[in-house]
Every structure is written in structure tokens, then in C-alpha cells.
Amino acid sequence: MASLPEPITSLIAALGRLPGIGPRSAERIALHVVQSEAPSVKELARLLVAAREKIGECSACGALTEQQPCEICRDPRRDGSLICVVERPVDILSIERPATYRGRFHVLGGKISPLNGIGPEDLRIASLEARLGNEKIQEIIIALSSDVEGDATSFYLAQRLGRKNVKVTRIAHGLPVGSGLEFADGLTLSKAIEGRRPLA
């Protein structure tokens, strides 16, 4: 032998293509699977296919959803004048977690990155502009990460959307609440000083 049977090696190869799964953990999972109860393996296979088949992008905002449009876009209690622009569908979860934001969302699907061949036309910007025409949007809050590409994309959006008679803002970057100055890196500290606000 000197090698595992083919059904296991094929499974290891497929598992190894999932994000965050290296060759060792793919092997560990595959060996676990072949020694598991058959019904639990079938159930996992069924859930994989079901999730892929049932979940799609919201036609309005791009969030992951089972129904069209998604729950947030359908919710009449949401403030339709506020749109928060995020990079990926998961980012919505982060902003929803504290349950303080009451507006809607728009998923960009990425950031402008000339090095990776991603231009503005590859992002969901045209559909955001279309929403500006159809919905009563007053403010667009950009919640992209604060790296080179996030900054560039934010400035690009501010310029392009600023012409459409809508307020464009960006979430604040600064010290995490409850954290002292001694734990902050230099960049965060500069951002915190740059973004200072009057106290009274």
C-alpha cells in the first residue's frame, strides 16, 4: 500500500481546497469521516448541498439570504435613509452584533485593487448608484477596512457618490473602547488623533 485508498485521497484533496484547511487537517477530517456513522456523513453532505442551493445574494443589497429581498431589505422598521457599505456579506454580521445600527446595507463584494485586477466595475457600485435613484437614501456610511485598498476604495466611492446629492461618511478608526494608549499601535493612534472630536 504505502498510500491511502483512492476514495480517501480524493476526499483529502477536496477538503484541502477549503479555506483554512491544510493537508494535515484535511487528512485528519477524511480519516474521521470514513470512521464515522454513515448517517452523520450523509447529513453533512446534505447540509453542504442545501446551503449552496438555498442561499443566494440579496438582489438589492448583496447580503446572503434565503429569500428575495433579504430580511433587512424587507424590514419596514429599518431606516431606509441610511446605507452602510461593507466589503463582504459577513461584515453585516459584525455591524449587526451590537444591535445599534438601524439602517440598511450594501455589499460591495471586494475592494478596488489594481494589483489583483479588481477595478470599480468588478464591485457592486452601479447597483448602489441605482439604489440612490430608487430609494430615499440620505447618507452612505462606508465601513471598509482601513488598509491601502480600503482607503482607496472609500475615497473613490466618496468622489463618485458625492456628486449624487447624498452625504458620504466613513466609520471612525481609533482606540478600541476600554483599551489603554499603551496597547495601541502607531497607525491606530494617529487615526485616533486625526479623528478627534470636540467634547463640548
Added chain:
Amino acid sequence: MASLPEPITSLIAALGRLPGIGPRSAERIALHVVQSEAPSVKELARLLVAAREKIGECSACGALTEQQPCEICRDPRRDGSLICVVERPVDILSIERPATYRGRFHVLGGKISPLNGIGPEDLRIASLEARLGNEKIQEIIIALSSDVEGDATSFYLAQRLGRKNVKVTRIAHGLPVGSGLEFADGLTLSKAIEGRRPLA
């Protein structure tokens, strides 16, 4: 929303039950899956079920195999007088890797561990004794790990099998080849000195 759609949360829960997959990586994999091409997800599901259905334990040695008996047990070029006893089916791969061992194997399926309620009757010891009766076995090489349970199981096997007119040996524990004394831990060094062999 504030939460992911149900098909995704169910998938995350199922993925989180796999070995080495925490909640964060389960979420990452699930989100990757719902945004992947449908055929690749179906293929992964198919491979999971196929591996579970096609792979079983070799009726003779307990290795993972598609056919009965396994490739090694069927191979007439293998030395049938030598049996290497390992804990898990994967351990066979480790011993096969250098391609120097030419005997057969026997998978014990665990180690004696009173704390975890695993006694000799829970391991594949009876089938090993049966092989001693049916096959022309001259030597049993125990290749269990060198921890408390591995040591206890090895001594138990040596006692129980020693009565059957078969030589029982254990693989050597000592310094890894190419590694200096300065990198060895105390236990390994004591084992290395204990297991010293005459040079000439």
C-alpha cells in the same frame, strides 16, 4: 437579521463537529461553500459519502481499505512471518513511508486506558491471537507510542502473546537520526541509553 440564514448556521454546526474545526473556521468554510460554484460543492458532498461507503476495515488486520482483505494482507511479496502492531490505521502510513518494512500489520484500535474505560476486550487483541493460530507468524513488533498507556498496552501484549510461542519485540525509542544530544529531552535520552546496542 443579526444572524445568518438557517441553512448556513446548520452547516456551520455540522462542520464544527469535525476534528480540528473550531467555530470560526466552520463559519469561514460555510461562507466559502455558499459562495462557491455549485458543482464543486456537490462534488465535495459526493466524495464525503463515497469515502464513507467504500472504505471499511480490513477483516484481517483492521487497516482502512476498499477491498477485503486489504492490499498489504493480499500482497504475496509481504513477509507473513512479521506483524507490526499499531494503534490506528493511519499509523500504517507512517511505517510504510520509508518503505523499509516488508511485513504485515495489525491495527489495535486504541490503547488500554482504564481512565477512559478502554480495556483489553475493547481492542483487536482476540483477532490478533486468532491470526497467530492461522498464519505462520514468528515475530510481533509492537509500534505503540511511548506514553503511559502505550507502555502498559505493550507490556500487556508482550505477556499475553508471549505464551503463544511467538517473539514479541517493541520498536526502539531513542535519538532521532541526524539530531544532536542537545535537542533531546531527558526521557528520550534515558530511553536511548537504556536501549543501547553493542557496536562490534
